[in-house]
Amino acid sequence: MLGLKQVHHIAIIASDYAKSKAFYCDILGFTLQSEAYREARDSWKGDLALNGQYVIELFSFPFPPARPSRPEACGLRHLAFSVEDIDQAVAHLEGKGVRCEAIRVDPFTDKRFTFFNDPDGLPLELYQQ
Template identity: 60%
Template sequence: MLALADIHHIAIICSDYQRSKQFYTEVLGLEILHEHYREARDSYKLDLGLQGRYLIELFSFPASAERPSYPEARGLRHLAFAVQDMEGEVEKLKAMDIAVEAVRIDEITGKRFTFFSDPDGLPIELYEL
């Protein structure tokens, strides 16, 4: 068995770098830690953090493939973020004209959760603490 210490980061490839950068920073509120343009790859790499902790690498690559299906494609199913106030966060998303699914109850934990999508359709979950 490996002796893993923690999750280091999550990597996401987007279709429209500026649109996704705006979404992850202005909608989700993630902090820009580093931004690099890699000329040889015609690609951006944006390192994003949450409360000072490195969390997501956002990449742009020319002509990247579409996600095969929603939401049950192999690979990353969704990103989940913990929130304290489900109603408040859902209202913020709706005020930004972001479609949000109805809030549901996790049948195992009894906690509330909901889903919305990033600009490329990657499902994002809010899970109430």
């Protein structure tokens, strides 16, 4: 048996490390656990936690290629975050200048959700629990 327990982290490559770090920390509420500049790769790496749990490795690399399309490109489609109050979460994001799509209802679960983007256009989802 393989023995997987949970997702350990998600790696995100940012075109502008400082801008993405501010987005994930200042707007979404992640905390920066550690950060290192890797001179040989001209790359920053930050470890971000959500509610004390390590979740995201945030990287920068010189001249990363753009994401092929949104959201139906092969590979990771989006990253979803659960929230207790989606209206409050959307108001917070929009108050910080982050545009959210109209809130929809999942026809299978009857739960409310919406999408928004990080600074590089990575699709992110809020899903009300």
